[in-house]
Amino acid sequence: MTASNTTVTRERLLLVCPGRGTYNAPEWGSLKRQASGSEWLARFDAQRREAGLPSLRELDGEIPFRQSLHGRGEHASPLIYACALADMQAIDPERYEVVAVTGNSMGWYIALAGSGALTPEDAHHLIGTMGQMMQETLVGGQVLYPWVDEQWRPQWSLRRDLLGLVERLHGEQGAALYLSIDLGGMLVFGGNEVGLARLTEALPPRERFPMRLHQHSAFHTPLQQEVREAARQRLTDAPFRVPRVPMIDGRGHVWTPWSTAPQALWDYTLGEQLVAPYDYTAALRVGIREFAPDRIVIPGPGATLGGATAQALIQLGWKGLDSKEAFQARQADDPLLICMGMPEQRDWLLR
Template sequence: MKKRALVVCPGRGTYNAAELGYLKTHHAARQDVIATVDAIRTELGQVTVSQLDNAAKYAPSVHMTGDNASALIYACAMADFAAIDRERYEIVAVTGNSMGWYLALACAGIVDLAEGARLVNNMGGIMHQHGTGGQIVWSVVDDNWNMRPDKILFVNYLLAEARINSEIRVDISIRLGGMIVFAADEAGLKWLTERLPKDDRFPLKLMHHAAFHSPLLNHVVPMARASNLVGDFAAGDIPAIDGQGRIWSPRAFSREAIYDYTFGAQLTESYDFTRAVQVAAAEFAPETIIVLGPGTTLGAPTVQALIASGWRGLSSKADFQARQQNDPILISMGMAEQRALALS
């Protein structure tokens, strides 16, 4: 009997030095996906994802910029999605983090592979050229991945303080499981760096990231709409859960509505990845969560979101690790020792 699976799509920042060669290593036979993305890049005179993935050395100034990173991540994730064994898994829903919403659209069949690649490439270029501000990540969980109420209160206090300070702009960009991703202008980034308590990892300023999912990107909306067509959107084949926890069921929505969200609120309002995962898990009852590659950073936030909602009695990091031993509830395709579990 097939296992019911929720697929989670990664966002920006997941193709790093450790992922160089991901396509070559895992998808040498998946030329349909790679060639589709390469063709769109070639039309525009851009370096292809094949060339980027085959580079002799990882270069942050090349591989991490929006115009290149977005297409690379799309190609890797969509090749992973195509490689999932459909005889073993019934994909009941799909969601994603941030840019992962665009990937979710393609996985769900709301846009086809080529249109998804074009959308991602368009948005990556727009963000690279016109994105403003930046992002800072801060953890709000303890060592066992349980939410800390004191940290949640502190975040709310910071936001209230920022709202009355006319010299800065600070918003929540993403609720990312056990982390809060802040979006801010340059003054706001400096202010957050000074105000947020520090440990050995956080607060972490993300390289080559704009103030995604905040009003600081209001000016990007008309550019996004001018570069992407409503006619590219279709009825879909698999339910998709967006960054507000809304379910877009196949043939149960208008393409104008999903277009308006994708190139509207999805750009300028907070993206609640935590809620998206929780809604998907509650409404579609998956037995397995499959996180597409590249990278391995989205596994922990996904599990943290599930712990926060008590999904299937999940209560802590230790509880999760114990359950993973025999019959994994989460498969991270970016991890060599786990990806085989998703393949035929």
């Protein structure tokens, strides 16, 4: 009698990489806990020392957290990337299969590493360079405002009104305003100081909104044209390659291992992606419809992207989700969305 072979079916994961604003005071020290002895972290810190910057280990474990320091682009972006990379590498490959990778805004750069389109070191160089260039330029800023109700259900008329308001204000008395990120149940607007001031005055106060995002430029708007041109000159030789895992960009376009041209990937990353709106909701929609994941995973640091992701999933009606209450009930029983910045959820995925 021959023993039968047991095949273990791995769960399918859609990996969603976080962007700016996810490493804050509560996350200080998380990199030390997750990756203190990593060889790749030592290589990252060697790159930073060569550039005259404090190491990530110093920022995360020795220099007390200060938003004015840790929130700067040249520090915040690499810290977020390193935390996310540590989490991605901790996922048990025998139980889980990452079927696609996407991200929010700066999370697109992290997705390049998560998919294998850039090596960890090359992604660190790209992320650090872009963070520093954005900080040095710091053109305009971003304002965040929700368009869902208290149960995270979409209010489509409010969304239309918000987009219409921005369109009306743009161009008046020197105001420049654009949609920057379509972020689940929130819209992120980018603009110059005149535009943001007029928008903030026009928006009805709603709890803590409108919210001005600290040390953020007008990402994903035409105001980043100067950064776009400088980045294309400075990173001409960035060694993009064919990804091992499909990636979904900020338009909802899929870059597959069998169809990606590395030069086209470079052109999008250092081109349209910088100056056009980033549609995070579209990326999620394509991810769940095209790749049918069992769960969605957001690497750390923090868990601030979780709410926006849940709001998008409610809009899409994924697995019957239709409200905040339904989402929270499902999370308590068998979480569909795992935020690795939360220790109790991170443990689900460990080797």
